[in-house]
Amino acid sequence: MCNRYQQAAIQEAKDxxxxxIETPFNVGSDIIHPQSPGLVVKRVNGQRVLANMTWGFPLILAEARERAKAKGVQVKPKPVNNARTDKLATGFWSRWTDPAHRCLIPVHAYAEAAGQKGQMTEAWMTMPDDSLFAVAGIWRPSAEWGDCYSMIMTEAAGEAATVHSRMPVILAIADHTSWLEHEMPEAVKLCRGWEGALTVNRTETLWSSK
Structure with missing residues (x-):
């Protein structure tokens, strides 16, 4: 499951x-981790709008709430930054799968951990002929982090399957409008593994949480 990616530059994403951009914002790091701010494109009154949101839906498990209450401290939400395609119809996600809450995530590259446990390194996936591609996402408002988004994941295909069993849903340019506008279940048909060209760059950088 994707836990970091390099976002596209703001002007490149706009173009x-x-x-x-309706409301100006400051752009953070190029490398996005869960609970970090990242760029997304959503539809507002028929117009595509580039916005900055927190990556991950805040989730507070009952056990965590009880532990925090016992210690007398404030509970910290966990960022749920990936949404599995086969879970989109379930209660946790289904409230946020309508067209008004779908978005495009402009990505330059995404990473997965490769290798054996304890010795995992970063493997980065890019498009060989494009510096940007759009990943399917959903977003929602939250009391904890403001507007936030989650990346749609599906079964891996092609070169990505040599690194991990799942991958982000990469959308062809012709499918951008369909993802943003079509009703379910038509839109979910787009949530499939990318079988086009994809370059895997296996690095020697050790995988860590940050």
Missing amino acids: ALNAI
Whole structure:
């Protein structure tokens, strides 16, 4: 499951995804981790809008709530940054799968941990002929982190399957509008493994949480 990615540059994302900026914002790091701010494109009044949101839906498990209460401290939500395609119809996700809450995530590269446990290194996936690609996402408002988003994951295909069993849903340019506008279950048909060209760059950088 994807736990870090390199986002596209803001001007590049605007141009490639035909978006505007309604409210100015500051862009953080290029490498996005769960609970970090990242770029997304959503639809507002028929217009594609580039926004900055927190990566991950905040989730507070009952056990964590009880532990925090016993210690007299404030409970910290866990960022749920990946949404599995086969779980989108379940209660946790289904409230946020309508077109108004779908988004495109402009990505330059995404990473997975490769190798044996304890010795895992970063493997980065990119498009060989494009500096940007769009990943399917959903977003929602939250009391904890403001607007936030989660990345749709599906069964891996092609070169990505040599690194991990799952991968982000990479959308072809022709499918961007369909993901943002079509109703379920038509939109979920787009949530399949990418079988086009994908370059895997296996590095010697050890995988760590940050």
